[in-house]
Amino acid sequence: MSGAAAPRSAGPYLGPGYAAEPARAPVRYVSTRDPLGEAVTFGEAMLRGLAPDGGLYLPRHVVPLPERWEDAPTPGALAAHVLPPWMSAEDDARERAEVATALASALDFPWPVTELPGERYLLELFHGPTAAFKDVGARSLARLMDRELERRGERAWIVVATSGDTGSAVADAFAGSRYARVALLYPEGGVSEVQERQLVARRAGVRAYRVRGTFDDCQRMVKAAFSDEALAELRLSSANSINVGRLLPQALYYLWGAREVARLRGERTALRVVVPSGNLGNLTAGMMAAAAGLDVAGFVAAHNANDYFARYVRGEAGAYRFDPSVPTLSNAMDVGAPSNFERLLALFGDRLPALVRGVGVDDDATVRRIRSTFDESGILVCPHTAVGLEALAQLRSGGHDQIPALLLATAHPAKFPEVVAGAVGKAPPPHERLEALRTAERRVEGLAADPTALRGALLAWAERDDDERR
Numbered sequence: 001m002s003g004a005a006a007p008r009s010a011g012p013y014l015g016p017g018y019a020a021e022p023a024r025a026p027v028r029y030v031s032t033r034d035p036l037g038e039a040v041t042f043g044e045a046m047l048r049g050l051a052p053d054g055g056l057y058l059p060r061h062v063v064p065l066p067e068r069w070e071d072a073p074t075p076g077a078l079a080a081h082v083l084p085p086w087m088s089a090e091d092d093a094r095e096r097a098e099v100a101t102a103l104a105s106a107l108d109f110p111w112p113v114t115e116l117p118g119e120r121y122l123l124e125l126f127h128g129p130t131a132a133f134k135d136v137g138a139r140s141l142a143r144l145m146d147r148e149l150e151r152r153g154e155r156a157w158i159v160v161a162t163s164g165d166t167g168s169a170v171a172d173a174f175a176g177s178r179y180a181r182v183a184l185l186y187p188e189g190g191v192s193e194v195q196e197r198q199l200v201a202r203r204a205g206v207r208a209y210r211v212r213g214t215f216d217d218c219q220r221m222v223k224a225a226f227s228d229e230a231l232a233e234l235r236l237s238s239a240n241s242i243n244v245g246r247l248l249p250q251a252l253y254y255l256w257g258a259r260e261v262a263r264l265r266g267e268r269t270a271l272r273v274v275v276p277s278g279n280l281g282n283l284t285a286g287m288m289a290a291a292a293g294l295d296v297a298g299f300v301a302a303h304n305a306n307d308y309f310a311r312y313v314r315g316e317a318g319a320y321r322f323d324p325s326v327p328t329l330s331n332a333m334d335v336g337a338p339s340n341f342e343r344l345l346a347l348f349g350d351r352l353p354a355l356v357r358g359v360g361v362d363d364d365a366t367v368r369r370i371r372s373t374f375d376e377s378g379i380l381v382c383p384h385t386a387v388g389l390e391a392l393a394q395l396r397s398g399g400h401d402q403i404p405a406l407l408l409a410t411a412h413p414a415k416f417p418e419v420v421a422g423a424v425g426k427a428p429p430p431h432e433r434l435e436a437l438r439t440a441e442r443r444v445e446g447l448a449a450d451p452t453a454l455r456g457a458l459l460a461w462a463e464r465d466d467d468e469r470r
């Protein structure tokens, strides 16, 4: 730590033990399970994915937002302005410039805001290559990781459990990477046809595994691989939202959304922020943006039937009393045991219920909301976005305050043509990139829902990969 100035509090969003420190102090990362234990650089935390004790990495302190962050003209410029102090090992101008370049090249697509009646603002995060907001985190992570691996002269194996959109975003972002290989695990029958097409498209350095189990099985297998001695020789890393390299860039679009809404309204207002949630990475990133100084009127965690977290913040479920996941129409949020719950507790502790409202939305209400949104505005939304819109409507009709709301639109409606057509009576217009995948070459292997099956697949691949590299 530079010790240049005394730490100061950053408002109501920080839990015990956290302080906002001057932007100059290099940030170190600690495990949620041992905040006073080993502290590592951002690069190390990113490559490890999980901490050795099984916890998730968090920054040891929060860097306050820099002056005039609202002036950045593009998402890439905003990233380059805000994030380098979080991601540099030293207080070093050259390293910060490299990080800024990596982020700016990753975030080269727009995040437009569309206004809906009732002071609702939809932040469209699906204009990246795989048509879901996960492109933001995945593309940033791929560029940051390649930079770190190149610097070290190492390579890494990234193992990802996906309930839909993560896998394709990660595969697309890392395809052709010189230093990283990607193994994707997804639940058989647990992703839509379009999602599956995206997952199994053949890409250099990427393998897809269709697991005969649920998303939670996939996540369990990935966790087991990380502590598997037999895989110690491969440098395993993660690209789920448990990875800090994906998490932190997601904080940016909350800033961007607030800035765009301020422009549309001609004034700055603290917004209610509605987050369609599954594994809670998205929500955690937003709450970290608030911890860094973004003025927010409160968060809404909008869940489908997998609503453990909503019940937790309402005081109806105990900490870590997770349920098995159940399939829904908004399947990228079908998560029974959200990994980032652990982060939220570590960051905000007992104050979570005061900072977040939780709502669970069933499939019928989701479909009705897709239809009513189309009827009132002509806009088609994906089922995840509809869960957010419905959650807000339920809060407002319950006589809750009418604060203007920023709602995250997380996927393009064309990724869910059956659900959207079922709701409004016609299919969404085709999406060019998604259509092109119909004829793309495929590569996928079936896998039992068993950690040893994954071990075998990875070792066999690594052996052949070594051969190919000689």
Ligand SMILES: *Cc1c(COP(=O)(O)O)cnc(C)c1O
Residues within 6 Å of the ligand: 132, 133, 134, 164, 165, 166, 241, 276, 277, 278, 279, 280, 281, 282, 283, 332, 333, 384, 385, 410, 411
């Ligand atoms: C992943 C995903 C979510 C949920 O985000 P979490 O970070 O897992 O809470 C919501 N909508 C879509 C379209 C997604 O792909």
